[in-house]
Amino acid sequence: MVPVSTHTAAPTEGIPSAPGAFIQDRLAGWVSDLTTLHELTERLAGTSTLDSALHELLVAGAALVGAARGLLVLEPADGRGPSRTIGLGLSHAELGHIETVPRSATAYGRFLDGLPDTGAPVASPDILGDPGLDPRCREVAARLGYAASYAQPLATGAAGPAGTAGTTGPEGTARATGRLGAAVWLYDEPAEPLERQCHLVGVYARYAAEHLARLLELERARADVAAVAEELLPSRLPRIPGVRLAARRRAGPGTGGDWYDALPLPDDALGLAIGSVGGSGPAALAAMGRLRAGLRAYAVMEGEDPVAVLSDLELLLRMTEPSAAATALYAYCEPDRRTIVLAGAGHTPPLVTGERRTEFVETTLSAPLGMLSCWEAPSVEFTPRPGETVLFYTDGLLRRTGDTRDRAFARLHAAAAGVPKVLRQDPGAVADHVLRTVLPADGTGRSGATEDVAVLAARFD
Template sequence: MLDIGLLVRVHVDALIVAQNHMGVCDAIRRIAPVGKLAAMSAPHLPKVAGIDPEVPVSTHTSAPLTEVPGPPGAFIQDRLAGWVSDLTTLHELTERLAGTSTLDDALNELLRAGAALVGARRGLLVLEPAHEQAHEPARGEGPSATLGLGLSHAELGLLETVPRAATALGRVLDGLPGTADGVASPDLLGEQDLDPRHREAATRLGYAASYALPLASEAAGRLGAALWLYDEPAEPAQKQRHLAGLYARYATEHLARLIELERARADVAAVAEELLPSRLPRISGVQLAARHRTGPRGGGDWYDALPLPDRTLGLAVGSVGGSGPSAMAAMGRLRASLRAYAVMEGEDPVAVLSDLELLLRLTEPARTATALFAYCEPAARKVVLAGAGHTPPLVLGERRCEFVETTLSAPLGMLACWEAPSVEFSPAPGETVLLYTDGLLRRTGDPMDRAFARLHSAAASVPKAGRHDPAAVADHVLRTMLPDGLDRSDSAEDVVILAAHFD
């Protein structure tokens, strides 16, 4: 039996590995066959009897090797290192994309990552999701967006003047044949049949090549397309296209989930708005303004303003515990019940909240709520209010900015019988009474005592020119308390502000 050397076995194993990863033909081309060792093809040894005949070498036997070629391990290691590097880059980019929670953030991240993958500096993304289901016509096509990377609004407008069919982006958006794997335009200005308006836009914006890629997958369908621009004639290599395609398919699935989330939030906000007053009443001697935002899951914060007999006014704010559709439904029932009790006995806020507490305890014993009801006589500038576990109102005027002293009481549904004294105060001419829910305080992320201090400071900093406008007061307080805006999706809290300015 022949003893095959270790070097031969290593070469055979390397050949098998290369065949598995590169394909048989490619491996054979890249790895030279290893010949037999010299010991295997050497002449026979001389006979022991002293006769030393010449033993010719067979013509069917390979010639002895003078040197053994080096193993292909370095080549395979380079290939593996390249694959690992590509996978690591793709993993990092998809992780960053998965960390986005809003559609705008995801679109911006997609544009930046795609530009890095294809080696471009600028880009453009168009989102045009459409429902293919015939049973969903009322929901529309979903949110549409046009976003640029390294392009100003004016430059985006210039690109929009180019006919859709004359651009690779437009052909990809329309799903024309041959665009599923992307469309490369390596030398736009060198194309003889380039649309004149496209040539003008490319010349003015200073790009000479482009690469368009669809945002589509089997599960999500076609959501839009992205276009990246090159300053010089160029096109992405095959490996770059492959990585960009993998990333785009993953990004499409992520965008589809965010689009559905945006639609759900829009539906929740629409239902919440329908449960609240469509317009505020007009009462002589008082001006009203309200600001309301529903959390992403739908909450139970509400407000109300209803005219009462003798030109009086009822103001109410409240919050139902929990979130989601059940909390919104409970909020609607609670608000409707309070309106009925206010019409019957609105001049006694304690009686209104007592009836509301009894109704809540009998119909929904597992639910709690906070509420504040104020009975206002604008002509006499008189306000009588009662609160059940709710935040105190704030009075803002030329000479004061202070919280109204209210009695300490438990929320509705927590006591066998709720009753707390009412409070009466008189706002001076030109003062504004600010009612709000604790969602305004909780969205700041500060402890409650610090959040109250921030609210007081925000109200005190309202410019004098805007203190006679309740809408300006509410907007200033919101901007000061929540500088990042009300549309942040990382907070589940509702926000309600009801401002009443007394003439």
């Protein structure tokens, strides 16, 4: 217990009282600002794609400076792209109007062009009343209904003199530095953010630029891998009398090893193949390229025997990729007789669809390539009817639905059965309808699955 004195001390003369209320207000303001920055940076750090990060940055900046609208221009100074312009509270047409203003007349345009003395934020508190601005700036502002703006450059801190240098992180990977873009927030009335707001959005923008630089390099790497994957697939499908072909591929973020192939064989025969290599990234792409090249060679030598083709492919996989596993399906087709002989190695069964039937082809149960010391499974033969389309697809189509295996197969069956009659003449239209129906609108399943999807459609006359 602390005893309380009953005597009151006399006030000390000449010593001012401590400004307690002022200090408490300042401390409370700092704590509030730090809390706000922490929440906004946490939300930004949770974004995993470049588009989502750009949108989050634009929304958070608008909240910090007290604006309702704005736009963000991503234009890396190294010229490698990607370049994008997104808006907040602005339609595409309104963004187009803003882009009609000469770049040299806008603060963000001067920064993106790397002009001197353009590395700091720029406030335009009264656009309509500023005679020093370009007349087109005032004209567009009056048309779109904004009266002030605040432009914040987006740049990483390790730029060279020209703003285009690059740094190498501890992992040894080059990361883009320098000018990345600029954000502009618009006010409906003449206004200017407070000094405190400018400081907060500046701190947030520096953190956001580093995050954007990481996502930018990741997107570039994904684009490079996707370009390599496209080069490994057929540039065009063969034209064989009696059959029409179409192929579709939906690459996931990791760009896995899903592939397809179609090659003409002697006597107007046709070899169709589809498969998937486990994993993702460059290793999966390399394995995919080797398997596809090997299958083409084996199909030319012994294409009439799908079992022999897949047996040779199994040996190739064990010799070149001893730790990898893959699924594959190869079909030998004679379009003039409308016969298909196929064998599969752990792959999903084809689906034949037409006006009178939609059913899965019964294939023999077999293990994926690389799972057994010696692979072999009997082949099956079936005859599609005139006007029917046979769909070969990879397992990613089922996994992206987010459903259980049985429900995913049922969903695929219903999508194929529901193809409108007017579309059944075109195998590409059939494949597009199935993909639109089976896959959710965002391309991912309810479980967040983002595997590659490959579909090969063959319509027999």
